[in-house]
Amino acid sequence: MEEIFSYNALFNFSKDIFLKIGCPDADAGLAAKTLLSADLRGVDSHGVARLSGYVRLWEVKRVNATPVLKIIHESPSTAVVDADAGLGLVSAPFAMQVAIDKAKSAGTGWVSVQNSNHFGIAGIHAMMALENDMIGIAMTNASPLVAPTFSTERLLGTNPIAVAIPAGDEPAFVADFATTTAANGKLEILQRKNKPTPEGWVQAKDGSPSTDAAELKQGGALLPLGGDREHGSHKGYMLGSIVDIFSAILSGANYGPWVPPFPAYVAMPENMPGKGIGHFFGAMRIDAFRTAESFKKDMDQWIRRFKNAETVAGKGRVIIPGEPEAEIEKNRRTNGIGLLSSVVEDLRSLSEKFEVPFC
Amino acid sequence: MEEIFSYNALFNFSKDIFLKIGCPDADAGLAAKTLLSADLRGVDSHGVARLSGYVRLWEVKRVNATPVLKIIHESPSTAVVDADAGLGLVSAPFAMQVAIDKAKSAGTGWVSVQNSNHFGIAGIHAMMALENDMIGIAMTNASPLVAPTFSTERLLGTNPIAVAIPAGDEPAFVADFATTTAANGKLEILQRKNKPTPEGWVQAKDGSPSTDAAELKQGGALLPLGGDREHGSHKGYMLGSIVDIFSAILSGANYGPWVPPFPAYVAMPENMPGKGIGHFFGAMRIDAFRTAESFKKDMDQWIRRFKNAETVAGKGRVIIPGEPEAEIEKNRRTNGIGLLSSVVEDLRSLSEKFEVPFC
Numbered sequence: 203m204e205e206i207f208s209y210n211a212l213f214n215f216s217k218d219i220f221l222k223i224g225c226p227d228a229d230a231g232l233a234a235k236t237l238l239s240a241d242l243r244g245v246d247s248h249g250v251a252r253l254s255g256y257v258r259l260w261e262v263k264r265v266n267a268t269p270v271l272k273i274i275h276e277s278p279s280t281a282v283v284d285a286d287a288g289l290g291l292v293s294a295p296f297a298m299q300v301a302i303d304k305a306k307s308a309g310t311g312w313v314s315v316q317n318s319n320h321f322g323i324a325g326i327h328a329m330m331a332l333e334n335d336m337i338g339i340a341m342t343n344a345s346p347l348v349a350p351t352f353s354t355e356r357l358l359g360t361n362p363i364a365v366a367i368p369a370g371d372e373p374a375f376v377a378d379f380a381t382t383t384a385a386n387g388k389l390e391i392l393q394r395k396n397k398p399t400p401e402g403w404v405q406a407k408d409g410s411p412s413t414d415a416a417e418l419k420q421g422g423a424l425l426p427l428g429g430d431r432e433h434g435s436h437k438g439y440m441l442g443s444i445v446d447i448f449s450a451i452l453s454g455a456n457y458g459p460w461v462p463p464f465p466a467y468v469a470m471p472e473n474m475p476g477k478g479i480g481h482f483f484g485a486m487r488i489d490a491f492r493t494a495e496s497f498k499k500d501m502d503q504w505i506r507r508f509k510n511a512e513t514v515a516g517k518g519r520v521i522i523p524g525e526p527e528a529e530i531e532k533n534r535r536t537n538g539i540g541l542l543s544s545v546v547e548d549l550r551s552l553s554e555k556f557e558v559p560f561c
Numbered sequence: 562m563e564e565i566f567s568y569n570a571l572f573n574f575s576k577d578i579f580l581k582i583g584c585p586d587a588d589a590g591l592a593a594k595t596l597l598s599a600d601l602r603g604v605d606s607h608g609v610a611r612l613s614g615y616v617r618l619w620e621v622k623r624v625n626a627t628p629v630l631k632i633i634h635e636s637p638s639t640a641v642v643d644a645d646a647g648l649g650l651v652s653a654p655f656a657m658q659v660a661i662d663k664a665k666s667a668g669t670g671w672v673s674v675q676n677s678n679h680f681g682i683a684g685i686h687a688m689m690a691l692e693n694d695m696i697g698i699a700m701t702n703a704s705p706l707v708a709p710t711f712s713t714e715r716l717l718g719t720n721p722i723a724v725a726i727p728a729g730d731e732p733a734f735v736a737d738f739a740t741t742t743a744a745n746g747k748l749e750i751l752q753r754k755n756k757p758t759p760e761g762w763v764q765a766k767d768g769s770p771s772t773d774a775a776e777l778k779q780g781g782a783l784l785p786l787g788g789d790r791e792h793g794s795h796k797g798y799m800l801g802s803i804v805d806i807f808s809a810i811l812s813g814a815n816y817g818p819w820v821p822p823f824p825a826y827v828a829m830p831e832n833m834p835g836k837g838i839g840h841f842f843g844a845m846r847i848d849a850f851r852t853a854e855s856f857k858k859d860m861d862q863w864i865r866r867f868k869n870a871e872t873v874a875g876k877g878r879v880i881i882p883g884e885p886e887a888e889i890e891k892n893r894r895t896n897g898i899g900l901l902s903s904v905v906e907d908l909r910s911l912s913e914k915f916e917v918p919f920c
Binding site for chain 2: 275276277278279280282307308309310312314337350351352353354355357365367375377379380381382383384400402405408409410427428429432433434436437438440441443444446447448451452453454457458459475476486487488490491492496497500501503504507508511512513514515517518519520521523
């Protein structure tokens, strides 16, 4: 049940909506571009399907459409940015650019962001580094949905990490993954199909193992990468914690269970220790370590060796991080982006509400 | 079947052995201290049990006992160190100190190391940052034992990541973990006990699932954190790859399947693209982001909130990364370090060979 739309049509519609809530023209374009990058790369859960979610955050005054982004602390290779409660879709590219500019002079740049909102997919921000012959890093904390090992409480978000590394003739290496066994979007797909999850994805409210894809709605939790202690869930918990601390404690944002929830109807936590949600970005100039040419030659050799590895019968070849997303993007730029009818309906409601013609 | 030794006795013996293979006095002391930190923190597989392994690498001329450590490339916040084929136990603290010194002036410091050897446990290097009110990061690539998702070939090491983060009144947060479901040391323990592994730890030579703890000796492989694709092994594979690239491609060391094996009797790979093995270190000065005081106050609150989380029945409380190791260290400094009789035998052989009195 999909309807196909061109990238340009969805971009223009999204930009128009961001203009209607009061974003300046440049911000509206940037927010639409960041949002749509998720649809292009096949991360449908984080793209235009979330447009109405961002609008609702603006409606309840949790998103400021005209933020003044400011560096509030810095050193030659670091900065803290106050996102002024603006869209993460706008503050993230701003902060990543600060990291890149720092890297130009200091070799590397590291920027922690406070007082922000959800920033779309992490990978697209990390990838800003590539055209500068830099390695890019992006992470963010997020609404608490994940129970640390042994906990019944949800204390961490899915806290993704993205790392983009330039290559030479081969496409760039782009890793972008939630620090949970499975991202929330995958649960939603199984719910729609009325199917159970594999073991190790979720737990019930009392912490017992579960395969119910609707477990989050019943007080259950997502599990850190690894699933349970025997399979290394303490490692996923550590990774999610590091993302939380780099994103929010270095910047002065909210952390752990105090991260503001994405759904606007969910009440804000009490006694919040910081401002908004937090992100963390890094840029490392390749030639601050060795020549970009020699680095890329070795990256090409790394990629080819892994691509050509002998594989398990019936499994196809080893996938290089970022390959599948790049292929989806190529396809969708040409053939358009398919949206579920529920998403289309949602966008039509926005169209009516804001009197913006739909695609 | 354990014999108990004091830290000082094992330290002095290890230092004497390093002196006998020709290390300068300061290096011998540093190598012994780094090595023994693993025993103190309960990572028995990486401590004095490996002393004879390092000696054998020296015997086959793969370890240089009198290296000249050099910075061969740098920027305000970065450096590449050539470890001159020296012990990683010595080059790692050197490189971490370079990162810390860079952070003092530039806010952060990032050092990639080529031409090195195994460096003991990652955590102890990351922890050097703590006394400077910095966050410390350490990683290394290692002998290829891990099959990326879908591969039957072993292309990555267990490639650990350590992150040490200072707190205020609470003990520091110290994460230190292999990017596999289980570290090799845990397999060895199960082999000794003649027990199977849980699912998702290893695969057989043809890539089929296995629970045989001796699988590595039969051409099988360790699995990336996650175990299989359905449980997120592609994420463990991405993490291990990032460690490999930061450690070895940024520095010009060997990567992937070309990393020199730790056992001296295993032949070196052909057509090695770089020099030795690679490490990567980072230091971030807290007050390059915000005051150390405010950061530590929030870290204390983070730690207490997680410690006090409601937990699954029968599971004890949520563990803060580094807590168990700190407790083991406290205990072992007072009560001594227990060694298996096979390890004691190994040390006695070294004692005879080098005419160094044993403990």
